[in-house]
Amino acid sequence: MRKEIEKVLGMLKEKGVDYGDIRVVDTVRESISTEDMKVESIDNSRSRGAGIRVILDGSSGFACTQDLDKLMDTANSAIEIAKAGRILQKEKIALSKKEAVVDEYSTPIEIDSFTVSKADKIQLLLNAERAMRGAAELSRTKASMDFQRQDKIYADTEGSYIVQKLYESGAGIEAIVKSDEDSQTRTYPNSFRGNHATAGYEYVLSLNLVENAADIAVGARKLIDAEECPSGYYDIVIDGSQLALQIHESIGHAVELDRIFGSEAAFAGMSFLTPDTMNENFRYGSDHVTVVADATVPRGLGSFGYDDDGIKGQRTVIIDKGILKNYITSRDTAAKIGLKSNGTNRADGWSNIPIVRMTNISLLPGNYELDELIKGIDNGFYFCTNKSWSIDDKRLNFQFACEIAHEIKDGRLTGKIYKNPIYTGITPKFWGSCDGVCNEKHWVLYGTPNCGKGQPMQVAHVGHGAAPARFRNIKVGVRDVE
Numbered sequence: 178m179r180k181e182i183e184k185v186l187g188m189l190k191e192k193g194v195d196y197g198d199i200r201v202v203d204t205v206r207e208s209i210s211t212e213d214m215k216v217e218s219i220d221n222s223r224s225r226g227a228g229i230r231v232i233l234d235g236s237s238g239f240a241c242t243q244d245l246d247k248l249m250d251t252a253n254s255a256i257e258i259a260k261a262g263r264i265l266q267k268e269k270i271a272l273s274k275k276e277a278v279v280d281e282y283s284t285p286i287e288i289d290s291f292t293v294s295k296a297d298k299i300q301l302l303l304n305a306e307r308a309m310r311g312a313a314e315l316s317r318t319k320a321s322m323d324f325q326r327q328d329k330i331y332a333d334t335e336g337s338y339i340v341q342k343l344y345e346s347g348a349g350i351e352a353i354v355k356s357d358e359d360s361q362t363r364t365y366p367n368s369f370r371g372n373h374a375t376a377g378y379e380y381v382l383s384l385n386l387v388e389n390a391a392d393i394a395v396g397a398r399k400l401i402d403a404e405e406c407p408s409g410y411y412d413i414v415i416d417g418s419q420l421a422l423q424i425h426e427s428i429g430h431a432v433e434l435d436r437i438f439g440s441e442a443a444f445a446g447m448s449f450l451t452p453d454t455m456n457e458n459f460r461y462g463s464d465h466v467t468v469v470a471d472a473t474v475p476r477g478l479g480s481f482g483y484d485d486d487g488i489k490g491q492r493t494v495i496i497d498k499g500i501l502k503n504y505i506t507s508r509d510t511a512a513k514i515g516l517k518s519n520g521t522n523r524a525d526g527w528s529n530i531p532i533v534r535m536t537n538i539s540l541l542p543g544n545y546e547l548d549e550l551i552k553g554i555d556n557g558f559y560f561c562t563n564k565s566w567s568i569d570d571k572r573l574n575f576q577f578a579c580e581i582a583h584e585i586k587d588g589r590l591t592g593k594i595y596k597n598p599i600y601t602g603i604t605p606k607f608w609g610s611c612d613g614v615c616n617e618k619h620w621v622l623y624g625t626p627n628c629g630k631g632q633p634m635q636v637a638h639v640g641h642g643a644a645p646a647r648f649r650n651i652k653v654g655v656r657d658v659e
Contacts, residue, residue: 178245182332185248189231190334192256196232196272198333199252200485201225201245202527209295210321211302214310217319219295226527227251233259235269239530272508273517275488277336282482284344285475286377290324293378298322301386305350308390313398316360319351321370322381323626325638337487345478345638347373347624348381350390352397361400361596363393363580367418368563373624373638374476396581399594406582406595408654412557413600414550414647417615419579420540421623421641422563427604428461428468429538429639430630431572432495432503434510436533444632446570449604450501452514459501462608465646467541468496470505472520477537477640478624481523485531488520495538499609507533525635532631537622539642543614550613550647552588558653559583559590559645560598576601576655601652610651615644 182199189197203225210217226243229252238259242251302320309318325345332338349371351364366372366384374380415423430436431448439447450459472480472490481490486508495503504510507522510533524531551559560579568575582598584591602610620642628637 178330179338181248182330185229185252186332186334188249189252189256194231194233194256194334195235196334197230197252198331198487199227199229199248200524200527201227201330203328204526205291205326207291207324208321209298209302210319211299211306212319213317214303214306216299224526228524228527228529229255230530231255231259232270232272234263235271236260236262236266237270238262241528270509271512273512275335275486275508275518278483278487278489279338280482281340283342284375286344286379288378290344290346290378290381291326301381305386305390308387309350309352309394312391313352313394315352315394315397316355317353319353320349320386322348323370323373331483331485331487333487339483339487341482343481344375344377345373345626346376346378346380347371347626348384348386350386350393352394354397354401356401359401361397362564363397363400364562365389365393367623368580369627373478373626374622375478375480376476380476400581400596403594403596406558406598406654410650411653412554412647412649413651413653414554414557414559414585414645416559416561416645417619417621417643418623419560419563419577420643420646421625422566423577424468424538424540424641424643425535425625425628425639426566426568427572427575427607428495429535429641431604432505433533433535434504434506437504438510438513441630445630446572449571449573455501455503460499460609461496461501461605462499463611464498465543465611465614466496466499466608467494468538469494469541470519470521470536470538472536474537474539474622474640474642477622477642478626479536479639484520484522485524486518486520486522488518488522490536491520493519505533505535507531523637525637529631529633529635532635534630534637535628535639537640537642539622539640540614540644540646542617542620542644543646545613545615547615547619547645550615550645551585551590553613553647554585555587557585558595558598559585560600573604575604598653599655607648607651610649611646612649614646617644619644
């Protein structure tokens, strides 16, 4: 394959392209779901092909194929698309500088998930369902596992040739209770099919699904009889799993430089930030808020060796003690503001062109124990696990609903729970109200395997590390409060 790739790159050089790259991607996936003690679905898929991108006279062209014997034809198609694009060209594409790299990278794993039998996987899911059903009277139970292995070759006209093998694994369980008027759910270890990581089957085993099944079953049963969460302005502690989504929606997407330049305006929106904001000493949050984009953190779902520009995965401080310091960038977007790419350009498989995507966008831990955060609240709540969300197209105004709220009175958890808790806010004001983050002992890395962006739609797998954090004077509920 390397000889064929090098021949195509040689042809691109001969035809005078400014730049060209080839990505050969082979992706294998497996997804298993059970429901009410029966196998609901087993999905296996494989997708293999190549995408070729060129820049010619500052114009971009991209073409792809599933037939790896037609790389030369595909490269010529990319050139013709770039030529056609010059008709509508408003400005020439330029790329920030990078070093040529020849390297290999593989996700560290202990157990290849694809060597574990389906029977063993199904048995684990059914055991978790059985444990949920044995702990409480439930209407439905669900369990799932998801696995991916991706072999990637990246090569470009600048001399890079990079081979990667990336593994992902994840699992989760769900307990549902219904009444005539209501339905309540508790999930573990997170909502939306659990938690996911770049790891092997050992990660699924480490989640201890069976051991945690009883707690979420009992929790779901209690929620059905719980009171609705009150409305008002309260001090709240938000758990790490909910904060992961908060980070994703109100920080991660907002700092994507292509979105800031308007590339998502017709689909998923823009950003309240501008290209100049990070040079204005802009306060994104309080001194307790430090956020990094880190593609090197072990097991992060957004971890890899190299992005699809051939840039090495790296750690970049995005927000430093509340002050915006950087965006996440590709070579072409970074060049527009005089920076080098920080390695966050990725495509969904071989058939899409790379766009700026999150890696692991994480809130760094602070110095607090959880009980210390709770002790600082006279009247408030501890919100846990996302249920739904909404955010405007500039990533500014948001509303999040959680599965459960634990009452806090006089600095302690009372044991009372509320259902359907909701909180709302405005991004900088919300993060500015943070006055404490739990320490590293409470910090967990969460995987989000369903981040949508782009036209046509691309799905990215990203990560977010977070620990519980405290926020002051937050609007809770949907009713207007004086």
